[in-house]
Structures are given as C-alpha cells and as structure tokens.
Amino acid sequence: MKILFLTDNFLPHFGGSRVYYYNLCKNLPQNSVYVFTNKIKGSDAFDVQQSFLIYRLPLDCFKCISKLLNEIWIIIVGLLAGGYLVCKHNINILHCGEILPMGIVGFILSKIFKIPYIIYTHSEDVGVLRSLKGERKLGVFILRNASKVISACKFGEDQLIKLGIPEDKIFRLTPGVEDFFLRKINYSDIEKFKEDKNLKGRKILLTVGRLIKRKNHISVIKSLPCILKEVPQVLYLVIGRGPEENYLKELTEKMGLASCVRFEGEVSKEELFKYYACCDVFVMVSKECKEGDVEGLGIVFLEANALGKPVVGPNTGGPAEYIAHNFNGMKVNPDSQEEICKALIRLLKEERLCKKLGDNGRRIVSLKFRWKDKADLVYKLSLSLVNA
Template sequence: MKKSLLVTLEFPPQAGGVATYYYNVCKNLPAEKITVMAPNQPNCEKFDEKQKFAIIRDKILEDLLKTSTLTSRLLQMGLIRMMGKIIKLHNIELIQVGQILPLGTLAYLYSRRHHIPYIVYTHGFDILLPQQFTRKKILIKKIIDGAKAVVANSHFTKDELVKLGADADKIIVVHPCPNINNDEVSEWKIGEINEDYGLKNKKIILTVGRLVARKGHDLIIKALPAVIAKIPNLIYLIIGTGPYQKELEKLVNQQGLRDYVKFLGYITDNELPAFYQVCDVFAMPSRQIGPDVEGFGIAYLEANLFSKPVIGGKSGGVGEAVINGKTGLLINPNRVEEATEALIKLLTDSAYAERLGLQEMERVIEEFDWASQTEKIKEVLA
C-alpha cells in the first residue's frame, strides 16, 4: 500500500460529519501508511497525541479555513511548499484531498509538476455549489480528470460527478458509517434524561443535525399541531446548533408550541446514545435548497442502530440511507400533510414502527461499518 498524505480543512477535534468521515477513514488505514495535514483547532494537541497516525497542524490551513478561498498567490505557494516538505519528510507516494475546492487545486498543480498521484473526496454540496460559477466548474472538471480516483459519499454524489463529465469507472462510493456506541444505555441514564427534560410518559420525536434550512426541522414543527391533536403527550427534541435556530424558535412561538419543542443545543457523543434510546421516532425530512443538499445522512443510520424508525426527505442521497417502507419512511420534504401522516403512523402503530427499526438495524450492522467501507480506499492505495 502506498504511503499517503491526507490534506483537509476538516478534521477532529473539529465537529461535523465530514471531519468524522476522514477520521474514520484514517483510523482504518495502517497507521504507518497515513499522515494527516489539517488546520489548528482548539484542544487539537490532546486529540493528536492519542492517535496512532501522524497529524501535522498547519497555520496556513487554519487561515484558509476562515476564508475558504485560494485567491492569494502567496497562500497557494505557501501551502504547496509545506505539502512538498511533508511529502519529502514522510516519503509520501500519494495525496488524498479532503476538499475538491480549494485544496484540489493544490494537489492538481503539485501532481502535474512532481508526478505524484492524488485522489479527491466529494460529498455532494461541494460539487453542486461551484457549478453555479463557470470558472469553478471548469476547474473542478480538471481536478477530477487529473485524479487517480474520486471518492463519493453516495451514489447520488457519484451521479452528480458523472453529469459533470467525470469518468464513472474512476469513482468509488464509500458511504459514511455510524460511529456511535449503541450498547444498551443504563436505566440510570435514561431516568436522568427523563427527569432533566420532562420526558416521562412522553412520545418523543428526535432530530439530530445542524440547524440549517435544508434539514427540515420547520416541516416537523408545522406538522406538530395536527399530530398533537391525536397524540397529546408528545414532545419534539432538537439536538444541534446552527444559523437557523432563531427562525425555528420564532416558528415554535407562532405555532404556540413552546411546551412541545425543546432545543437542546450541542450534545456530546457520550450523551447522544441515550437520546436515540429514549426517542420513538427520528425525523429529518431533508430537502434540497439550491445547491445545498443532503449527500447521504449518517444520522438516519445512527438512529437505526438503536432500532428506531426514521422519517427522511426525498432529496439528495437520503434514499440510500433510508429505504422507503422497509427501513423507514421517505416523504416530500415540502408537504406538511405527508410529515403529519408519517409521524402519526409511526407514533401510533408500534408494531409497524418496531419492524422498520429492526430491519434497518440489521442492514446497518451488515452493510455500514468503516472497516469494510475503507477496504475500497485501500484498493486505490495499493
């Protein structure tokens, strides 16, 4: 296997699905075969010293994280020089690129000059957004054409790459996998959460995700009055932070739902399993808004690991995470009545909800584990 360098703007301890994705890829590669180049982050020293593979924190990447653009020629040259030093010092034979823009540009330029191959990762939004700009669209096509392989997080993302003109044969799909402890949560912890958040004897809807418009929190909130009319002991828990929170809080107030909706903010990975355990339904009816789209949706699989039925939106790569009618329900993410119907069905028909949850738990365990998914990347690195 070739020794490789992953250059990325997103890596733990930074939160987020993309950062976690790359961390799990690296964890499942031989430690001596992977080096990571990532931005400085708060508390990164403590995180880095626990890892078996090498992590190099770069100040230029930290600056780039704030701007997400390589307009500065000086910044470009500084990053290329730093990459060159690391490549020579660690005997790197292949570059892995975490962000097609702007970092794919560096790999493309470095590869042309030094003849070191590179692979590039894509997640959906990073492909759709630049297509609004002709120059970026052309640049992405060059980066893809020059790559040894392109890793897509879903078949949806792969299809978007093919539409862009990418060679389908060089695209490999590596799905995100749950990285959450699904061991049985203690009765003590369940009791603590029930007490702290007033959940005893409640029917619980849960959403876990960044508070942005495309996640569909607003659709669930708009559906709640009709659902509460049928199921008055209902509560909706929203875990996550983001720029859409004020809009959602305003909607809750307008609907008179302050007693039924709780914004829990950030919840640690250690605490999250208990919330999956206590919920009755996981709902995240994601929609596409312009180029912003759900490339896959790891949270659906996390909920399914706890045998919970899920509701997803018919958009992006969600249909690969949720098989409609078998492992969950897919709805039109812009139709309140579909959300209402799905919620009432899953909250009142316990046998049906349990069957969906169990079927998906089996599927997740069989198909979505990082060791088997990373084997596809190992083949490229061979």
Template sequence: MKKRLFVSIDFPPEAGGIQNYVHGIISNLNPADSFVLTHTHEKAKEFDHEQTYKIFRTSMKGNKFKNVLVLFKLIIYLIYLKYKIKYDEIHFGNVYPIGLVGPIAKWVLHVDYYCYTHGLDILSLKNTKRTYQSLLFILRHSKKIICNSKYTSEKVKEMGFSNENIVIVQPGIHEKPDVKHNLTEIKDRYDLHNKKVILTVSRLVERKGHDVVLKALKTICRDNPDIRYVICGDGPYRKTLEKIVHDYGLNQSVIFTGTLDNDELEGLYLCSNIFIMPSREIKENGDVEGFGIVFLEANYYGLPVIGGNSGGIPEAVLDQTTGFLVDPLNAEEIRVKLKELLTNEALAKQMGENGKKWVVEKCFWKHRVKIIEQLN
C-alpha cells in the first residue's frame, strides 16, 4: 500500500472550501498510510489530537519576500519526513506556491507528486506572467492534475493539458450522525415558526449572488409576509447586503445569522424549505464557484436547491431533478423558480427526496476517495 503525504497550506481547524476538501479526502483514506503536512494554527492541538492520521505542522505562509525561505524550509521538511515516515508520493492540496517544491522532491527524493486544483486558485494566477509560468512548470511535472470538477478540468485543458493528465475528484460530504436537534429552540431564536424559510449558507462575498436573491424577493415577500430569507455566514459583502435589505424594505423578512457552529447550522437546514445560492462568475477577478459543496449538504437534509448556472455548480445541482439551475444575474427567473417551489409543495418535496437519495448513494467522501486509491 502506498503511503501518501498531503501537503496543504489550507487545512482545518481553519475553515474554508479547500480546507474541507483536503480534510474530506484524507479522513476517508487508510490512516496508517496517510499523513498531512500543513500550516501552523493556534487551535491545531485539539483538532490534531482528534484525528486518526498523523499531522505535522510548520509555517507555510509568507509574503513575496518570505516565500523563498518558506519554500526552502518546506523542502528540508519533506526530506526529513521522507526518512521518518517513508512516504511514496506527495499530494499538494494547494498547487501554488508550495507546489514549487514538487519538482525538486521528484528529482531529489524520487517520489511522484499530484497537484489539486479548485478553480479560483488557478484562474487568479493567469494575470501575472511570471506566476502563471511557474504554475505551468509545477503542473507539467506532476504525475496527475486532480481537479474538483469538470469545469475546473476544462480550464486546465485550456492551459494546454490533456485528459491523460487530469483526474476529476469532486467534493463530497461526510456521512452524518443521527443527531436530534431542538428545532423549537432554533425557530424561537430566529422567529421561524409557521414560516416558509429560504436558506443560503456561504461566505458573504459578491459572487455568491445574495444581492440577486434579495432583488427577486422584493416582490415575493411583499405579497407573502410569512417568508423568511436566512443568510448564514459572514464576510466583506455583509454591509452591502444589509444596505440592500434596508433599501428594499426587507428588514422583517431577512435574517443575518453570522457564522454558526455545525449543530446550529444543521438545525437551520432542518428548519428550511428551500436552499439557494445563485453564484456567478466575476471574470475580471477570476472569481468563480469551482463546485458548490453546500448544494450537496442542502440535498442531504432533503431541501430542493436553486443554483447559478456558472462554474462547477451544474455538477452539484441536477437541473429539474434535485433543484433548478438559473441564470445567476436574472432576478426574474430566480423569482419564478422560488415561487414555484414555495407554492408547489409536492415538487419541492420530490426534488428534496431526489437530492437526498443522490447524495447518500453517490456523493459521500467514501465514494470520492475510491478514485484517489486507484491512482497510478
């Protein structure tokens, strides 16, 4: 059995999409043959102690003046771990800049390495020629390029790589323990009793599409005062969204929860009727949704979903089956789909059930990692 060392700047207990992706893969592989080298974190001790696999930590972050030193220290650490744990291959959860040590490790330590790409990470590097050339150098010498979606794989092909170079491993979700939640308490806290609840869970940034949802809800909530739009998460776009809510007169209909722990978030999924996140691509920033793991989370809890038809979202939303894909900039189309799911309870229930079945049968991490186990 091959021993795999995963090297990633982004890793729990730090929160985020890449963090969850890398952790999801590792925690479903054989812990005796899986190891992690990641960045230091003030809350790492408790998290690391709870894992079944071994985690090593060192400083991996630095500005452009410190990156050379960081990379030098990283290659020394890789040499040390090669002799300590005798790994056979390296998996870079972040392709850049830490992937720059990949070719060195390949030539000096005689190990293959794999690069994981997530969409935004590679698109954001295209604007700087030197950085982009470095990225191409890393990818050309990797054994395989692992993409989180077909969308991301198409972007990699545009960079000159073929299907033979690429493996697609879509994000999955963890199987959920059967936990009973006090839904009455959650409904009390957010005034959700006898309400139709529309939910978005995401970081509050422009691309997620909250603003277009609010525009769609402007007329829906005027005619349906019992609708509540619950926005979970935080981020730099929150003040803008709060102003839009005020300008549209939606103060009584929209709830900002901020960042929540997993228990309360699961409770809100169970209190909701529809999940929506019409993410859009912001091309000037290379900002795009690489997949959209939250759609699988929502489906798992039996919710029909509405997602923006952009980036990798069409792989996370089965249009007309688990929910609807919409033009992420078309507030009227979003309004129509929301109204359809709010009024047609049979359709909403069927889509939610379809989504739950799909996730349980095909979208858990235990299904995804089979591809990693078969890499050669």
C-alpha cells in the first residue's frame, strides 16, 4: 500500500502539527509514504536526511498579496503535482494535513483516481472553521466526503460532531513522543548546559511553543510578581518565536521582569531536550481565542513529561484531556493568575511532589504515547479503507 501525504507545510517549519505529521511518516513502513509539501528555507538539507521521499514546490507565492489567491495557487499546484505523484508511485490512499485548501486537493484527486482520502484535523483548525461563515460550508463538505477524519483529541472530536460530522467517520489519534525525548538524561551534560546558559541556582519554568495569543504566555508573565515573593530565584524561559514576541518582551520590560524572563527563540532538538531536562516545571496555560483558535492536545506536554517534568496546563481544550490533576501535572483556569500562581509556587517549593508528578508523567508517555504505535494504527486504518 502506498500513501501520499499532502500538506501545505512540513518540517523543518516549526509547529506541533508539523511534528505530528513528520513522526507519523517517519514511523510508517519503509517505502509506504510520499510527502508533497511547501518548499521553504532549509528544506533541501532536511529532506535528504529522511527515510521517505519528500516532494516540494513553492506554495506561498501569493501569501503576501492575498490569502484567497494563495489558496487557489495551492489547489492548482497540489492537483498537478498530486496527480503526477499518484500515477508515478501507484498511490492507493491520500492523507490531507489540512481541511482547506489541501482537503480540496484530496477530494478532487480521490474522484479522479477513485481512491479514498483522509483528513487530519486539530482543535485549532476546527475551532477556526466553526467561527467562519463562507469557508465553513466548504470545509464541512470536504470533511463529510472524506473516508475518515482524524482528530488528535476528544475535544477536537466533539467540535467535529458539532459541525455535523458523523461520529463513526471520526478516528481519534493522539500524538506521540519521539524516543529521542525518552532517552536517559546525561546529568553531567545538563550541568554543563546550565553553566553555559547561566541557569545554575535558578528555579526554572519553561514554555515551548509559537508566540501567539492562544499560547497565553501573558498570563504566566503576569503571575511572576506573585511567584517571586515565594520563590525569588525563579526564571521563566520561553522557547519559540511568533507575532506576539515584541509585545511580550515589551510587557516584560514594563513590569520590571527582565531579570527573570528570557526569550530563547527557536532552538535545535538537542538543545530542546536539554532545556526540558533543566526545567523544574513545564507550563503552558493555553486559552481559546475569540476567532475560535484553541489548543489541541499539545505535544510539548508529552515531551516535558517524557523527561520526568510535571506539567501545568489549562483546564479546557485538548491539554485538559491529557493532564491528570495531581498525577502527572496540574490543571488551572488559564484566565486566573491566582490559580496559575498557586500551582507553580506549590510545585517549585515541594520537590517531592514535583518529582512524583514528573515520574508519573514519564510512565504514562512510555506506555501510551509512542509514535511507532500511532503510525501502526494509521497504517492499519489506511489499509482497511483501501481494501473496503
């Protein structure tokens, strides 16, 4: 069986859904998957290192001019390239990483070549689709005509049902964690890393993710004055970039918190491992935005738990499904600085509790969230649809 994965972006582009797609493709059987995606900076060097073939063409040619024009371009290029690849590799099934516009490409190609297509959805995509008017009908049409719709969490599944997608069409596939993040920690390396990054003697809070409103970095920053009264050595490390970066930096300066907040930008996977290993608590209190943008399950919570770190997340959305309160982390109201402050102070001050929750998290991830197991489920699902 041969799978063609169509997505408008892919690693090395930063983002949770890109990590999700990459790890599925990486763990599928050898020579069973081909990817068509956007050509971006650094993609050539990335692609030659992979065990599966990646085909790329520029898909952002009109992004700066018009979103609609760029989506039309993606559909045209996707149809031409996708049709060629279906014929070249005798593709049996299409996997589409987005509802729109790649879902349109998948729908049309499935009709032309009489092969099934699957749509992958994430809570943020479905939430935004629900808030739109013009694109909503088209998106629902694409979803209803798919052979299966994959959701990364129950929260996203519930949103799909509210859109009118039949429950038996939805297949829940939670994210996994790379074995890379489950490997044994070399503590001498971590101590050297702490020294190099001037982290020794600090109690470290860590957030990893794009700097966008949904990630709600602002609530953690605004909680810091309260935390500093109880834990004066606290340091908040923020990894990632995004449109909110300048605003968050200005807010940090304005609040006089420059000495206890550091923006580290984007980092390599090896550095990310070390940042997770250095931190005392991972925190990301995501919230739903007005336009319907909402957090999915959140791979970063799994990665932090994989390294034995307790996680603090929101009591809504995808993360709330994964976090078991007082077992592998704590859930808080993302709009309540008081709740955020109390949870973080407790974990920073109670080392035994911190370790217990982190150890529990590592066990959960090791048992239930391995990418190889997730890829096996996707392959079996695809095979059943091809043979139906």
